Amino acid sequence: MELNSNKVIVAATKAEIISYLSNAENVWDLLPQDKVSDFKATTEQCSFKVQGGITISLVENGSTADELYLKSGEKSPFPFKLTVKLSEAEGGTEGYIHFDGEVNMFLKMMVEKPLTALFNYMSEKLKVKFG
Numbered sequence: 001m002e003l004n005s006n007k008v009i010v011a012a013t014k015a016e017i018i019s020y021l022s023n024a025e026n027v028w029d030l031l032p033q034d035k036v037s038d039f040k041a042t043t044e045q046c047s048f049k050v051q052g053g054i055t056i057s058l059v060e061n062g063s064t065a066d067e068l069y070l071k072s073g074e075k076s077p078f079p080f081k082l083t084v085k086l087s088e089a090e091g092g093t094e095g096y097i098h099f100d101g102e103v104n105m106f107l108k109m110m111v112e113k114p115l116t117a118l119f120n121y122m123s124e125k126l127k128v129k130f131g
């Protein structure tokens with residue numbers, strides 16, 4: 001299953017965004033605080049519980065000048081990859097989150113809307129973070 005968040009323009013350079021997102025401890029600032037719990041992080045990885053008790057674990061998996069790669073950690077309910085895709089735009093950097101997960105059809109029906117909403121929320125929070 002593949003999903004993309006809405007594209008946003010962030011008032012920062014690609015390098016600033018990648019640097020910020022490369023520290024997994026900063027993910028907390030982008031999450032809907034009222035819908036997650038048990039957030040734990042180091043600079044390389046983080047995990048948190050979402051409503052419904054599912055634990056999501058993210059591990060940094062490298063970057064280029066235009067993309068930051070994250071992958072699912074041990075505690076995640078299914079394997080997935082997240083890519084933050086960035087490009088130069090007027091007023092800053094345009095970016096969005098691309099999700100690629102190994103999800104069966106039943107699980108897809110359950111997680112597609114909540115994940116899309118989460119990624120859109122995170123994109124908007126990143127935009128706000130950099131003003």
